[in-house]
Amino acid sequence: MDTVLGINDEITTCDCCGRINLKSTVVISFDGGLTIGGHFGCVCASKIMKTSANSMVKMSATLTLEARIEKIAARWLSEGHTPSVTARGLWNKFGFPIDETETGIRFKSETGEWKEVAA
Secondary structure (H helix, E strand, O other), rough: OOOOEEEEOOOOOOOOOOOOOOOOOEEEEEEOOOOOOOOHHHHHHHHHHEEEEEEEHHHHHHHHHHHHHHHHHHHHHHHHHHHHHHHHHHHOOOOOOOEEEEEEEEEOOOOOOEEEEEO
């Protein structure tokens, strides 16, 4: 089962067509998420995942945004902000539903699953 693992802006060459200097690549696993299968541009990734290129671009933008939320939340919590203050700040900045937990915060991703960030 092919799975999109995320977006990588460090590797900018498509493993499928060889196109270089991409803004980022889509990381895909071909064994259900156990190992990285390759880094692909949005068009090649859309062909592999059997979806439209537009859909893949939207998915990659969503994954990038969610990664930013996780990174900022982890930084704010490590700087000593309370989960309550962090949750309110992230809600104001990104507009995602964000809850405070005992150990940090959690937010609802575009896929509907809750992602937790601990202090």
